Amino acid sequence: xxxxxxxxxxxxxxxxxxxxxxxxxxxxxxxxxxxxxxxxxxxxxxxxxxxxxxxxxxxxxxxxxxxxxxxxxxxxxxxxxxxxxxxxxxxxxxxxxxxxxxxxxxxxxxxxxxxxxxxxxxxxxxxxxxxxxxxxxxxxxxxxxxxxxxxxxxxxxxxxxxxxxxxxxxxxxxxxxxxxxxxxxxxxxxxxxxxxxxxxxxxxxxxxxxxxxxxxxxxxxxxxxxxxxxxxxx
Numbered sequence: 404x405x406x407x408x409x410x411x412x413x414x415x416x417x418x419x420x421x422x423x424x425x426x427x428x429x430x431x432x433x434x435x436x437x438x439x440x441x442x443x444x445x446x447x448x449x450x451x452x453x454x455x456x457x458x459x460x461x462x463x464x465x466x467x468x469x470x471x472x473x474x475x476x477x478x479x480x481x482x483x484x485x486x487x488x489x490x491x492x493x494x495x496x497x498x499x500x501x502x503x504x505x506x507x508x509x510x511x512x513x514x515x516x517x518x519x520x521x522x523x524x525x526x527x528x529x530x531x532x533x534x535x536x537x538x539x540x541x542x543x544x545x546x547x548x549x550x551x552x553x554x555x556x557x558x559x560x561x562x563x564x565x566x567x568x569x570x571x572x573x574x575x576x577x578x579x580x581x582x583x584x585x586x587x588x589x590x591x592x593x594x595x596x597x598x599x600x601x602x603x604x605x606x607x608x609x610x611x612x613x614x615x616x617x618x619x620x621x622x623x624x625x626x627x628x629x630x631x632x633x634x635x636x637x
Contacts, residue, residue, distance in 0.1 A: 501572070562599075588616050591612040
């Protein structure tokens with residue numbers, strides 16, 4: 404069993420490192436400035452994902468007479484092109500992480516983590532398609548509002564899948580005797596409902612805590628690989 408688990412943890416580590424590298428590269432692809440200063444969100448792509456009204460879209464991209472609007476739209480497209488790779492990489496990371504935990508513990512509930520990774524990836528694809536259409540629907544209020552309703556469903560399907568994944572990994576890491584890491588994996592789950600009901604107040608922190616969970620998974624994969632590497636059983 405030791406050798407087999409070691410290979411699974413290697414896969415999780417490599418996927419985690421690719422996820423980290425892709426996330427760092429992705430940050431510079433999206434537009435960096437708002438048409439109107441925002442005190443609710445750190446960057447335009449986060450404000451875009453959690454947009455609730457046509458006015459929110461104009462605050463991100465600018466009105467029809469804003470000369471910088473086209474540049475912001477082009478940068479948003481560029482970011483979504485790069486995000487195609489990120490969603491594949493992070494979904495695979497989550498899948499390999501839960502697969503390694505399942506192989507190590509035999510707890511069937513951890514197979515749910517693999518399903519959650521698939522749900523997150525698929526709904527992220529859906530979300531990206533809506534955001535692409537929404538980027539160029541700024542001058543049609545009716546079309547924009549219809550797309551915003553779809554966006555709300557797609558966005559929160561993705562984020563709730565990730566939040567449940569963080570809760571499941573917290574449980575698994577606690578059982579795995581990684582109790583400090585289990586504690587740091589939990590805030591992504593605990594902040595999901597506050598962010599859902601008050602995205603302006605909590606979404607930024609919620610997204611950051613999901614990012615922390617990704618880092619926790621990478622650290623856990625490295626530690627468990629080291630433990631499996633020292634396991635002399637076969």
